[in-house]
Amino acid sequence: MGWSPTQRLFLLLVLLSPLAFTSPLKAGPRDGGPRDGGDLVTDSPRSVTGEAVSIEQLSDDRYSRRQAAMMQMWRLRETSRQAVQDAARHPDPEVADRANWILRQWRRGALPETPPELARLLQQDDDPSVLEELLEVGQFGAVVVAVEESAGTSQRMLLNQRLAAALNRRFPVYVRRAYQDDLLMDLLRLVDLVADSKEMAVCRVQMMQELGLDLDDAGLLPQAAENWTPMVRSEAEIVVLAVLGRMDDAIARAKNHGDESLLRICQMLVGQWQAIATETARQAAQADEGSAERSRLWCQALVAADRANDEGIRTHAVKELVDLPVTVSDASVDLRWKCLASHGYVDEAITILARSEELYDAVKRPRSDSAAVVAISAARTNRAFEILGYPYNDVDANLQTWIAEAIEEQTQDTMDAKTLGVTPRVAPKLNRLLSLMRCLLAVGREQAAWTIARDLSDSDTIVGSQRIRDTVLITLLVTNRDDWMARLAVRPGESSLSSETQRLIVASLSGVDSKTWEMILESISVMMPTTPFDQRVQIAFDLCRGEIPAAFEDEKRFQQLYQTLTSSQDYFPPAGQRSLVRRSLPRRLNVQLATLFSQLGQAEIASEILATLAAGGDISATFSIAQRELDLGRAESALTGFDGVWKSVAATPRPALSAATVRYIRQNPEQIHYAAKATVGQWILARRQGHLTQAESLERQLRLMLCSPAMELRSELLEYLGERGERQMTLEGYRSLLPMAAFGSEGATELYDVARNYSTLVRETNPIDAAKWFDLAIGGTLETTFFRSVAYISLPVFVRRWQLEGAIAKGDEQEVQRHLDRIYQMDPLDIDVAERLLPKMRDKGMDAIADASFQRVWEAGRAYIADYPFDATAGNNLAWVAAMNQRELNEAARLSEQAVYFEPESAIYRDTLAEILFLLDRVDEALQIESGCLLDDPGQWHLHQQIEKYSEAMAE
Numbered sequence: 001m002g003w004s005p006t007q008r009l010f011l012l013l014v015l016l017s018p019l020a021f022t023s024p025l026k027a028g029p030r031d032g033g034p035r036d037g038g039d040l041v042t043d044s045p046r047s048v049t050g051e052a053v054s055i056e057q058l059s060d061d062r063y064s065r066r067q068a069a070m071m072q073m074w075r076l077r078e079t080s081r082q083a084v085q086d087a088a089r090h091p092d093p094e095v096a097d098r099a100n101w102i103l104r105q106w107r108r109g110a111l112p113e114t115p116p117e118l119a120r121l122l123q124q125d126d127d128p129s130v131l132e133e134l135l136e137v138g139q140f141g142a143v144v145v146a147v148e149e150s151a152g153t154s155q156r157m158l159l160n161q162r163l164a165a166a167l168n169r170r171f172p173v174y175v176r177r178a179y180q181d182d183l184l185m186d187l188l189r190l191v192d193l194v195a196d197s198k199e200m201a202v203c204r205v206q207m208m209q210e211l212g213l214d215l216d217d218a219g220l221l222p223q224a225a226e227n228w229t230p231m232v233r234s235e236a237e238i239v240v241l242a243v244l245g246r247m248d249d250a251i252a253r254a255k256n257h258g259d260e261s262l263l264r265i266c267q268m269l270v271g272q273w274q275a276i277a278t279e280t281a282r283q284a285a286q287a288d289e290g291s292a293e294r295s296r297l298w299c300q301a302l303v304a305a306d307r308a309n310d311e312g313i314r315t316h317a318v319k320e321l322v323d324l325p326v327t328v329s330d331a332s333v334d335l336r337w338k339c340l341a342s343h344g345y346v347d348e349a350i351t352i353l354a355r356s357e358e359l360y361d362a363v364k365r366p367r368s369d370s371a372a373v374v375a376i377s378a379a380r381t382n383r384a385f386e387i388l389g390y391p392y393n394d395v396d397a398n399l400q401t402w403i404a405e406a407i408e409e410q411t412q413d414t415m416d417a418k419t420l421g422v423t424p425r426v427a428p429k430l431n432r433l434l435s436l437m438r439c440l441l442a443v444g445r446e447q448a449a450w451t452i453a454r455d456l457s458d459s460d461t462i463v464g465s466q467r468i469r470d471t472v473l474i475t476l477l478v479t480n481r482d483d484w485m486a487r488l489a490v491r492p493g494e495s496s497l498s499s500e501t502q503r504l505i506v507a508s509l510s511g512v513d514s515k516t517w518e519m520i521l522e523s524i525s526v527m528m529p530t531t532p533f534d535q536r537v538q539i540a541f542d543l544c545r546g547e548i549p550a551a552f553e554d555e556k557r558f559q560q561l562y563q564t565l566t567s568s569q570d571y572f573p574p575a576g577q578r579s580l581v582r583r584s585l586p587r588r589l590n591v592q593l594a595t596l597f598s599q600l601g602q603a604e605i606a607s608e609i610l611a612t613l614a615a616g617g618d619i620s621a622t623f624s625i626a627q628r629e630l631d632l633g634r635a636e637s638a639l640t641g642f643d644g645v646w647k648s649v650a651a652t653p654r655p656a657l658s659a660a661t662v663r664y665i666r667q668n669p670e671q672i673h674y675a676a677k678a679t680v681g682q683w684i685l686a687r688r689q690g691h692l693t694q695a696e697s698l699e700r701q702l703r704l705m706l707c708s709p710a711m712e713l714r715s716e717l718l719e720y721l722g723e724r725g726e727r728q729m730t731l732e733g734y735r736s737l738l739p740m741a742a743f744g745s746e747g748a749t750e751l752y753d754v755a756r757n758y759s760t761l762v763r764e765t766n767p768i769d770a771a772k773w774f775d776l777a778i779g780g781t782l783e784t785t786f787f788r789s790v791a792y793i794s795l796p797v798f799v800r801r802w803q804l805e806g807a808i809a810k811g812d813e814q815e816v817q818r819h820l821d822r823i824y825q826m827d828p829l830d831i832d833v834a835e836r837l838l839p840k841m842r843d844k845g846m847d848a849i850a851d852a853s854f855q856r857v858w859e860a861g862r863a864y865i866a867d868y869p870f871d872a873t874a875g876n877n878l879a880w881v882a883a884m885n886q887r888e889l890n891e892a893a894r895l896s897e898q899a900v901y902f903e904p905e906s907a908i909y910r911d912t913l914a915e916i917l918f919l920l921d922r923v924d925e926a927l928q929i930e931s932g933c934l935l936d937d938p939g940q941w942h943l944h945q946q947i948e949k950y951s952e953a954m955a956e
């Protein structure tokens with residue numbers, strides 16, 4: 001069907017005139033417009049009064065009045081909405097046609113004030129994604145209209161999903177646009193209409209708080225919650241109450257809802273551990289014998305009883321968890337040993353774990369060999385070698401035999417698996433041998449550990465689909481000798497790396513991805529074509545670790561590397577970033593390379609890389625430069641950079657920026673994180689320059705950005721604020737983020753990540769609160785497989801140290817003793833307490849407790865070093881503890897000299913010896929040793945302080 005002259009006139013006005021949507025005299029619509037002709041006149045009734053227009057006026061005898069009435073109804077939606085809906089069902093086809101046209105415009109988000117370029121887009125496409133363009137230019141009111149008018153239509157759910165996703169991704173951008181255009185209420189209304197999660201429910205409530213709006217119990221949840229399931233509604237309401245600090249109400253709602261898991265989280269947040277312990281113990285006792293549910297409940301009972309200090313339930317829970325049988329099919333074994341170990345029942349946990357691994361061996365299923373590793377981590381070193389079946393005293397005599405037996409068994413198992421058509425596993429002896437390697441490293445037997453790693457890597461044996469060499473590399477990733485990776489990755493004479501080996505090498509490198517690694521290795525190969533491949537791999541590996549290899553002692557080498565990286569060879573940026581790099585740019589550049597050159601002391605090259613990338617539109621490079629300028633006090637250039645970040649992030653398609661690039665920026669949350677952090681930079685600069693009004697504006701924007709429904713954005717922004725010293729805002733942000741994270745999130749951020757950052761921030765000023773949240777976070781990891789087994793010793797010890805610090809500060813001797821007992825229950829050789837906290841106890845008058853604690857560690861340490869004398873680290877640490885407590889100094893000097901004998905190049909070990917000699921009044925010797933340390937490591941400010949102290953003592 002063709003368009004009427006009036007319809008064509010309306011379209012022409014849309015396309016050509018910026019006044020088309022602001023004038024009350026508008027022609028008919030492109031679709032569904034009036035069907036009769038007529039000339040435009042200027043006598044439009046009530047065209048500027050803002051009064052409602054009646055349905056009858058849509059059927060007025062004069063066309064111009066009908067037309068003006070239609071435009072007025074379109075413009076005055078608030079007062080004419082019901083009339084339009086009624087008119088859509090009018091028996092007069094023209095009246096209904098005009099009303100339906102208005103409804104279609106509203107559902108598209110097309111309003112009279114919509115900018116012409118967007119109006120054209122909205123008229124051409126009914127796809128809900130078009131509304132995202134309205135968000136990008138700040139037309140929040142129009143989007144609200146579209147959402148409200150879509151109620152009851154088939155597109156409503158899809159529309160809500162897309163808009164909610166956009167709000168999650170781009171919230172800081174929308175906050176800034178809404179703030180600048182005074183449209184925050186429209187943005188809030190949009191959140192209210194499309195919220196689809198508890199995170200968005202919290203976002204809405206916190207926005208209301210920031211805007212000074214009243215909040216009552218009837219309005220705890222957004223309007224969109226009407227379409228949520230009862231379970232989602234209840235959970236969101238409880239989370240909102242928790243974030244508001246109304247924990248009593250949250251607990252009451254959780255009880256009414258009947259969800260035990262939500263109730264338990266609420267009780268944990270307020271410390272109602274006794275109530276949890278009593279209830280879960282009751283439920284556990286009633287659960288089926290031997291069931292996984294019974295194990296889980298007794299674990300929960302132990303967690304709560306330990307924190308409530310209920311010895312009865314704690315003892316009962318431990319007995320139940322230990323007495324439960326261990327079977328291969330029992331999925332609760334992992335939970336049981338973690339729970340026991342993290343609460344100080346380490347020997348019981350090791351027994352359960354060792355028994356489980358024996359059963360896995362018996363049925364030829366893969367095992368973890370975590371029992372020996374946990375034993376080593378908990379200073380049960382003799383037990384570790386016993387579990388492995390490799391007596392420590394037999395290592396020198398039998399190591400080669402053990403290696404040969406492991407290779408032979410693995411070879412046979414691989415052949416058998418191939419015959420049966422199943423995937424080969426890591427054979428038991430190989431698994432134990434790799435654990436032996438880790439244990440030998442832990443006790444200072446590096447040469448023996450290297451023999452295992454080298455001999456296995458040189459074997460041609462296959463494990464599954466990979467070489468045994470890769471299995472060794474996987475094990476090294478969790479040791480303190482990941483620097484061996486490159487030495488083992490390539491045999492002399494080989495000329496390539498397998499994809500798996502390359503992946504493992506990259507996994508050992510911090511801040512370097514696979515593309516950057518490949519670029520460095522390839523460039524080294526271009527620079528040194530005659531150097532054997534294994535040496536090239538080692539050189540590239542050292543560079544990527546921030547270490548300068550011998551081949552690069554000549555500074556010109558770095559310029560040569562840079563020129564090779566930017567040569568005319570094809571450049572393949574990291575996946576997803578190709579559209580951000582102009583073809584005219586020098587190739588092979590990325591921000592990782594800039595960071596790497598900076599770490600290697602090549603600041604000029606690093607700056608040149610960043611400048612080149614920033615000129616090409618790389619947002620991360622622009623931010624890095626701006627942050628550097630901020631730190632250097634160059635306000636003008638820093639501000640230019642931060643503004644540039646915002647300009648890029650809020651980008652719209654234009655000749656200089658392709659639609660693909662804009663799409664990538666909008667879909668990539670990392671780019672939005674840079675914008676949020678750039679706002680922090682702008683805020684800091686505004687305060688430095690005395691622009692108080694602007695600073696207040698930016699602070700308010702930051703507070704609104706911290707209402708984001710994206711947990712990951714909140715967490716990263718708070719971490720950055722903390723790094724920049726903005727402590728007050730950071731702490732306020734964490735107070736709402738922590739309870740949100742405690743209830744779990746669909747995003748990438750979990751409670752552990754948030755609590756770790758928060759605890760690090762406050763541990764010096766509030767160790768008890770740091771311990772509380774980190775303790776909750778660790779408890780939430782018991783049923784995951786993400787953490788290494790050693791974490792269930794080391795992390796609970798951190799919590800107890802912080803609790804101990806708090807108890808010392810309060811002068812509570814009973815609490816101090818209780819925490820000390822638990823720490824030594826988990827790790828009898830814990831050095832940090834003896835070194836750092838025992839002197840604090842003495843300052844508080846707790847000399848008897850401190851002396852007993854020192855003696856406890858000293859005797860355990862002496863016994864350990866007697867059995868494992870090659871552990872130079874342990875010897876040095878024990879000697880330093882003696883120095884810090886000024887006790888057993890003569891024996892400490894002997895231990896320190898032994899450590900220096902094994903590690904003569906270590907400035908740290910020699911510094912320990914110097915301090916002990918100083919305390920023994922051998923000042924001249926101490927000064928000589930410390931002066932040598934300073935020559936080896938002149939950047940250590942501690943060494944300068946020590947030399948000054950010793951020199952003053954000599955002068956006296």
